[in-house]
Amino acid sequence: MNIIYPPLVEESIKFQLLEKKQSFISKADTYRFMVENDIITENGEPTDFAIEKGWVKIFDETENLSLENFLKIYPIFEKYDVGLLEKIDGYWEIPIDLKEKLLLEMAEDKFNYDEQVQLTEYLSSR
Secondary structure (H helix, E strand, C coil), X not given: CCCCCCHHHHHHHHHHHHCCCCCCCCHHHHXXXXXXXXXXXXXXXXXXXXXXXXXXXXXXXXXXXCHHHHHHXXXXXXXXXXXXXXXXXXXXXXXXXHHHHHHHHHHCCCCCHHHHHHHHHHHHCC
């Protein structure tokens, strides 16, 4: 039987692997730990407690954000020429060549965990 775990459990497992934790915890144990410690609900949604503690970040990119607020959500883009960012239909967009470069660098594991999460979230809606 192949069990599908919530995305936050999968992210936790990725983090464990990237951080090369000595004692790897199974997905089932990770899920149970996260529910018992009020990090996620039984349905896999982040709890208010986890969000307040900063353990889970919500990427809430709303229409017509200022560039400053966009960079608070996605600070990874501060590493690049912010002049490349362009607001299109109310959302900050990057040129296709930068997107292709980022995807290639993500495939080559050139970003740390937080940067990888930011880029994955940003690119998932584009």
